[in-house]
Amino acid sequence: MKGSPQGELARLRNEIREFVRERNWEQIDSPKNLATALCVEAGELLEPFQWLDRGEVDELGAASLVNVKHEIADVFIYLIALADKLETDLFEAVIEKLTINRSKYPAQ
Numbered sequence: 045m046k047g048s049p050q051g052e053l054a055r056l057r058n059e060i061r062e063f064v065r066e067r068n069w070e071q072i073d074s075p076k077n078l079a080t081a082l083c084v085e086a087g088e089l090l091e092p093f094q095w096l097d098r099g100e101v102d103e104l105g106a107a108s109l110v111n112v113k114h115e116i117a118d119v120f121i122y123l124i125a126l127a128d129k130l131e132t133d134l135f136e137a138v139i140e141k142l143t144i145n146r147s148k149y150p151a152q
C-alpha cells in the first residue's frame with residue numbers, strides 16, 4: 045500500500061542516503077557537485093531526443109524509451125539528493141513554487 049506523497053518522497057530520500065553512505069560518497073556530495081551532476085543527467089535526458097524530427101514519443105524506439113526513463117530517474121535522484129543536502133523540503137518547495145507560478149502566469 046502506498047503512503048502519502050511526502051512519505052514516499054522521504055522513502056526515496058532514505059534509499060538515496062543509504063546508497064551514498066554504503067559507498068562512502070558523502071564527502072564528494074557537495075551542493076555544487078550535486079547541482080553539476082543534476083545538469084549532466086539533464087543533458088543525458090536530452091540525448092535520445094537529439095536529431096528527432098518532431099521529438100514526440102512515437103519517434104523513440106523501445107530502447108530509447110527505457111533510456112529516457114533511466115535518465116529521468118537519474119535527474120530525480122540528484123534533485124532529491126541536492127534538496128536533502130540543502131535541508132530543503134522538496135515537496136513543500138514544489139507546492140510553494142506552483143503557487144508563485146500561478147500568480148506569475150494566470151490561466152486567463
Ligand SMILES: [Mg+2]
Nearest residue numbers: 085088115118
Ligand atoms: Mg544518466
